[in-house]
Amino acid sequence: MIDSYNLSHPKMALFGLQMLFVAFGALVLMPLITGLNPSVALFTAGLGTLIFQFITKRQVPIFLGSSFVFIAPITYIVQTWGLPVAMGSLLCSGLVFILVAGIVAFRGPGFLHKLMPPVVTGPVIMVIGLGLAPIAVNMAMGKTGDGAVELFAYNDALFVSMTSLLTTLLVAIFAKGMYKLIPILSGVIVGSITAYFMGMMHAPEALAATPWFALPTFVTPEFNLTAILFMLPVAIAPIVEHVGDVLAIGSVTGKDFTRKPGLHRTLMGDGVATSVAAMFGGPPNTAYSEVTGAVVLTKMFNPVIMTYAAVFALFMAFVAKFGVSLQAIPAPVMGGILVILFGSITVVGLNILIKAQVDLNNQRNLIIVGTTLVFGVGGMAIGNKDWSLQGIALCGVVAILMNAILPQVKDDPESLKQEKEFVDDVLSK
Numbered sequence: 001m002i003d004s005y006n007l008s009h010p011k012m013a014l015f016g017l018q019m020l021f022v023a024f025g026a027l028v029l030m031p032l033i034t035g036l037n038p039s040v041a042l043f044t045a046g047l048g049t050l051i052f053q054f055i056t057k058r059q060v061p062i063f064l065g066s067s068f069v070f071i072a073p074i075t076y077i078v079q080t081w082g083l084p085v086a087m088g089s090l091l092c093s094g095l096v097f098i099l100v101a102g103i104v105a106f107r108g109p110g111f112l113h114k115l116m117p118p119v120v121t122g123p124v125i126m127v128i129g130l131g132l133a134p135i136a137v138n139m140a141m142g143k144t145g146d147g148a149v150e151l152f153a154y155n156d157a158l159f160v161s162m163t164s165l166l167t168t169l170l171v172a173i174f175a176k177g178m179y180k181l182i183p184i185l186s187g188v189i190v191g192s193i194t195a196y197f198m199g200m201m202h203a204p205e206a207l208a209a210t211p212w213f214a215l216p217t218f219v220t221p222e223f224n225l226t227a228i229l230f231m232l233p234v235a236i237a238p239i240v241e242h243v244g245d246v247l248a249i250g251s252v253t254g255k256d257f258t259r260k261p262g263l264h265r266t267l268m269g270d271g272v273a274t275s276v277a278a279m280f281g282g283p284p285n286t287a288y289s290e291v292t293g294a295v296v297l298t299k300m301f302n303p304v305i306m307t308y309a310a311v312f313a314l315f316m317a318f319v320a321k322f323g324v325s326l327q328a329i330p331a332p333v334m335g336g337i338l339v340i341l342f343g344s345i346t347v348v349g350l351n352i353l354i355k356a357q358v359d360l361n362n363q364r365n366l367i368i369v370g371t372t373l374v375f376g377v378g379g380m381a382i383g384n385k386d387w388s389l390q391g392i393a394l395c396g397v398v399a400i401l402m403n404a405i406l407p408q409v410k411d412d413p414e415s416l417k418q419e420k421e422f423v424d425d426v427l428s429k
Helices: 009-034 038-055 068-080 083-107 110-115 118-140 154-174 177-181 183-197 203-209 225-253 258-280 289-298 304-317 320-327 331-355 363-378 391-405 413-428
Strands: 064-066 285-287 381-383 388-390
Touching: 009 038, 009 064, 009 068, 009 183, 009 289, 009 304, 009 320, 009 331, 038 064, 038 258, 038 285, 038 304, 038 320, 068 083, 068 118, 068 225, 068 391, 083 110, 083 225, 083 258, 110 225, 118 154, 118 225, 118 331, 118 363, 118 391, 154 177, 154 183, 154 331, 177 183, 183 331, 203 320, 225 258, 225 285, 225 289, 225 388, 225 391, 258 285, 363 391, 388 391
Parallel strands: none
Antiparallel strands: 064 285, 381 388
């Protein structure tokens, strides 16, 4: 086995490029869905990773990329108030990470589990996937994400989207080695080639007119209190996701990163990276599970490798022709991949409930999970035209409040027995 800590710098650079290759598909997919600039996303992913490494004293082999959790709120805020306001809201969501990091440093990480146990985080993450499902289906059928405009003929769009979906599925299940880690990238490539031969891509003209190198189109954030209040609760899910990622990479490397450099430092690194990304017009950052998988497969535990991955991402951000090529990818290509991706997010939330053995026969748990899901999927909104709380933000607040307010009551064993006998009797008939 190769000792990654004793590699020469050229070899570490090569492995760093490989890590970027693994992260690339998901990294640019999120900005393409939300209308952000993929070149800016590459820039902020590279810069964010370097910031994370600085704050964590370059001890954790993590690469930061675009977070899918924020797709729905970004889309809504961009449509309602514009892109600069969305960036201002994301900048403030990064401050939530920093606030939580301060509390963790003061009180220890145990309070996070008390505030957001699996009965809270599970349904909230499920709502993220289920709430985004219409976007995936609309794009797969050749429409815009909101379904308002038909971009491509239905039959053509469906053929391309299902080609992307099938490719992603086959690579994820049957591929071996490093190829198994790039199902999204494989789906994008095959789907784009299919779309090109069906006349759905018109990139050559724009590509020829674009210079090789140019400064990415950065966006300066603006601040709107209503949009900020809408965005802040969404940070709950990525904080939970962050803790899981840190524990996962720790189990892979055999190190406890929650103690050294400390969970407060990793949260701080993620939060600062997200806020800085918003200052440039980039999507919020999160640790990439794809890269963690690549670390497991290659045993490349040296964080310096992630430094090289970040440097390559920064370089690619200034290759203008590359950015134009990414923006030319048709919506159906993305739609097919998003069907799997958003479904996977939903299953992650479900898996949290299963692994924690959350008892849904318990009325308290049933009420929290059920109410959260119906609010999220049903589109519940609280407020007025000037200010409203809805979607993931509303679900996060409601789930946390119900968990804090509802008393812990153990169900009477005799009542549970009678309930089971009743259900069995009904099913037998």
